[in-house]
Amino acid sequence: MQTMKFAMPTKIFFGKNCIREHHDIFTLGKKALLVTGRHSAKINGSQDDVEAVLRGNHIPYAVFNEVDSNPDIPTVYKGAAAAKAEGADFIIAIGGGSPMDAAKGIALLACQDIAENDLFSGTYAEKVLPMIHIPTTSGTGSEVTPYSILSNHLAQTKSTIATPLIFPAYALLDPAYQKKLPxxxxxxxxxxxxxxxxxxxxxxxxxxxxxxxxxxxxxxxxxxxxxxxxxxxxxxxxxxxxxxxxxxxxxxxxxxxxxxxxxxxxxxxxxxxxxxxxxxxxxxxxxxxxxxxxxxxxxxxxxxxxxxxxxxxxxxxxxxxxxxxxxxxxxxxxxxxxxxxxxxxxxxxxxxxxxxxxxxxxxxxxx
Missing domain, CATH: 1.20.1090.10 (Dehydroquinate synthase-like - alpha domain)
Known part of the structure; x- marks a missing residue:
């Protein structure tokens, strides 16, 4: 018999209105940092739903919406600095693979001082901000992976942070947010x-x-x-x-x-x-x-x-x-x-x- 292993620390909710129906999970900390792209999370309504749930739970939040397609290393360091400055103790990623991958790097760097040369080493301390991921495209599956894929200009390719530390705590998938996706x-x-x-x-x-x-x-x-x-x-x-x-x-x-x-x-x-x-x-x-x-x-x-x-x-x-x-x-x-x-x-x-x-x-x- 073949031996097998399977581990998935991310708790998954799939279905219509799953954000509002599972509002209780948006209490991972005392202040959230929302990590999004420039516009899409506002356009498709997902960010409005998240903000409504946070207000209902009396959880303050800040927004880091500077993630472009194919996020790079400087972006995650900037996002981590924003998390620290805001005193955020958990992350909510909203969007496609770019905001979700960036959020993982931000969650790691907000807790650890890691030099850029060591960012993809695979050796990290056991410290990371907990995360909720809300995908609004159907592509990367980043909401359930231990990877953060970033543009690496020094290597002229994409490089991957790979560690179980950056599995999100929760993933909420609502296909309704893709209704107007081009x-x-x-x-x-x-x-x-x-x-x-x-x-x-x-x-x-x-x-x-x-x-x-x-x-x-x-x-x-x-x-x-x-x-x-x-x-x-x-x-x-x-x-x-x-x-x-x-x-x-x-x-x-x-x-x-x-x-x-x-x-x-x-x-x-x-x-x-x-x-x-x-x-x-x-x-x-x-x-x-x-x-x-x-x-x-x-x-x-x-x-x-x-x-x-x-x-x-x-x-x-x-x-x-x-x-x-x-x-x-x-x-x-x-x-x-x-x-x-x-x-x-x-x-x-x-x-x-x-x-x-x-x-x-x-x-x-x-x-």
Missing amino acids: VSITVNTALDALSHNIESALSIKINPLIGQIAQSGIKQIGECLPALAEGGFTEEIRAKLMYGSLAGGLCIAHTGTNIVHSLGYSLTYFRNIDHGRANALTIASYLHFIAAGAPEKVSSILSAMQFNNIEQFRQYIDQILGKKEDFTVSELQKYTQIALKAKNINTSLIAPDESAVMGFYTDSLLR
Whole structure:
């Protein structure tokens, strides 16, 4: 019998009006710092609901709304300074992956003096501000992971703080906040969630329990693929996408991501391509590579999405991505060297060598 482990310290509430229905959990401390993007949390109503609950609980709060897409290291240090200045003793993250990832870095740095050179070391004191996370997109699953992914300008890529310390205490998921989410963001975040589930399913760290969760996430997102291509996002579709994102987060919390994310980081860092789109650009080539050695694994993934083969999947991805960005061979050679240095380069069921990594790029982006 295979040995397994599963740990999820985050308590999850999923459903309509879950913030107001679980108002009692917003008492993790005496003052909250709300970490958000520039505008979206106000536009979709999630921040108003959080503020109403805090006022009802007589909990004062401050707002740090300076998180941009792909938050960087200076942003989390600035947010930590704000938390200290405000005397906040717990964090509420509201938004997509960017505010949630930033919030984790802020929660850690608000309690510990960590030099930038040591930020990704993995060695930290047992001190962090407790967190509540409220995702308002269906992509990263950051509300249930121990990762904070930040743009690292020194390394010219994205780097990851990885520690169980930054698991949120609570995650509240209400698909209603995504009712007015633009189509492009809906598509790109869904592709990110899909890549999480697929990469986890094809990880050397997979176990039967995580495998079942990943398969369920792939199936739920698979049922939404026509809507992603054609539009028409019903309440049911939004709920399925949010479940798929949650499943992906639960999976990568245990397996991590693999080469698809490493490939995508350079596309995002150097070309400002949305993270989910960046993953999707190479994922069909990745499946083709894995299918050479583990065809049954890839077949199971494709079947869950109602595709008969990889080429059908590739055609679908090409359709929803539209016109691809132009790249030169020298660009892709540079990105290949960066990807080869990633920690997760060898976590796939089949580890790619330098030729395979360059092949992912050229097959996907120079076709």
